[in-house]
Amino acid sequence: MSFFYLTPVKGELPIHLLEIIINNRLEHLKTVFGGAPETYNEYVIEGSVYDNVGHFTLCIMVILCVNREFSQFFMKAELEQFKRRLAALSAYEMRSFSKKLLRTIKKYENVPTHVQSLEVLCQHLMLKEVAQHVCSTCVNNCTVHKISVNFKSCLPLVARRQVELRNGIAEIPCSRWKQYLVMLFSQNLKNRLNNTGFETLKSDPRIMGLLAEIRNNYTLVEDKTNVLKSKDVDKTSLYFPPCMLNLHQSLRKKHRLSHSQRFYYSLFLKDIGMPVEEAIEFWRAEYRLHPNGSHSCCHTWEKDEKKFLYGIRHMYGLEGCRKNYTSVNCQRIQSTDNACSEGGCPFKSFDSSKMAPLLQGCTEPVMSKINELKSKNMYTSACMMYMQSCHVESTGCDNSSFNFTPVKYYMTASKNIVN
Template identity: 25%
Template structure:
């Protein structure tokens, strides 16, 4: 796959090839086509939205039918293309770009492998039986359907397996495949398949397990090979062009940048104390409280809280007044104006490069490493369990919701823990999940503002 800057590239398949190509690409080798540099990144981001959506849905414990609906919608929204003939190319290109992105460490490979296999499973289930058999042929699965005589001889045992799983009893027209048991470890481990003399009898609606095992094995091997190529040659050869994109993609925040307040244009300085109690996420509320208590925050805290306040609508004059009122109590007015006011103006694009700085996303906050005396970072990640429980209790999280939050924290699902906190405090589901502190604030205000308006 060659990356080029021109604004044209040829299709991966000719019209004749497209008709015979499998419905789902198997991504066995990189495609022989040219890719625009802008497509290289944008296609990967679109697919990453799908994979991260799947990850979030699975982490939230969505039911199988809910996951099928979610995956279908994620794919439809993110993987479309203005030219229908390019949809397949986008699918293949995006996979190989993300393969390059996620081959680089064991943790990245593990996540990508898990999410791509989950995506493959759902896409396979959406296919017709004929299309599924075509995929099996592509994998060169040589197993044959069980004939009538053998089916009748094991029908009773197949019925026992079906009853144990609460499924209908198999009928005479049911299709079963006889495969070596080691080819379907997932079904064997879950006791969802009949075993006899070293073979497993796999129903047609279970074939996805067989195919997904082969897909996973293939992808796992190619990720290792891709990593070797990346470290031995690609990273250095593309250090000025692709390498910065590849190394940034896995940590990309995919939502709005919140550099400017959009829905609530401006917040008043006199309302900020109340808003902190009702609509600030824990990371910002903790820093806000520590600022009020200590009248000081270190640089990391000033940046994290300051950009958040900018994003929710605190204008520059009010921001200077807010920070001045607190810091002057500890360092004095003169020192504040000399050492701290410049940074505040800089964040608002009024000093230095005049850059419109963006509030930090959850990913950036979670990835930070606060030191002694720092109060920035993600409380769900960095607090002890005792301190986190106390902080959540002060926010008003009840004991039942508290345990759900702590379970997510133990499994390192910090954004889901924040999402559950939001749901507990606001009494409504947050299906999109919390991905940014400013999103938390905006979503909170959407819920609370109508109530406030109706009470006045």
């Protein structure tokens, strides 16, 4: 596969993995768009299956979203990423890149005009001497090698008088080939976004669920009014799902959480809008307090400040392997053994007495339906039933428990918050 993305990979992926792939790619593109140096991300390794799937799935999301700002962000970020990757290619990698594209183009029944020009360029770049020249010794205004293409496929170069024109044929010098590759990539991406229809996918709740989450994630980063501050967590907890509300209440009561539950809760706060500096302030305030009651955590802020700072920054992708962690879904929480922990899914693990403080305001008819769903092991559906009963105006959920997450619960429940 090539990072030019001529064709999508074929196969099947579970929806939760697809969600992880596109969220990681979106975060990566935000980094690229902001001009920051790239960090390692296993889901955006160039030429990998995840890289291909993430690109084409986000293309679908951009088409379905019909949001000009988001579309422009995606175009600019993908283009900048392509430029970075292209500039980093060695002569050997350039030849490999060209050969992969030529193999893909050969499978086309009807080759588009811009792809025909790409084919001509790749036929030259696959040659050893040419690739070495372009990637090492080629300088500005170098004309050692040239390709001939229809002038319509390189109009920006024609407009800037950077090519020679003869009878409608443009001769592009080797000093412009990388620039021309970027133009062809942009043209191919625009063609895909403008001339592809996915109307039938609008009836697929899985795709629309992914689209809703992407809208939320993109808005969270761009809209600074959605930043969650440490001092506002208590009032915001009114919209937390019971599993995270339980962790919040336990933390406020004992001022400590076990390692795994602190990790889950930290990622939840991060994904609903808490920046790293606010996260440090939040945990500093709690772990400076003397612990109450029984707990499995022996840390204090004074003794372990360096560990806490590193751990928090690590979760935000600022330390270590620079991986940007995301919060877990309901299925993961429900599958974890919480016998010796204060966490877990309340609808699965808690008895009625322990559930009561978390489900305040729940009417008897709703509670009866929740218990019925619990008896059928439909814990996520029970959680969604509770959410809809408590936030009647916030039913912007697709009513599918498929890959539901605590973050999705919060995003749905908090839509009517008035700042």
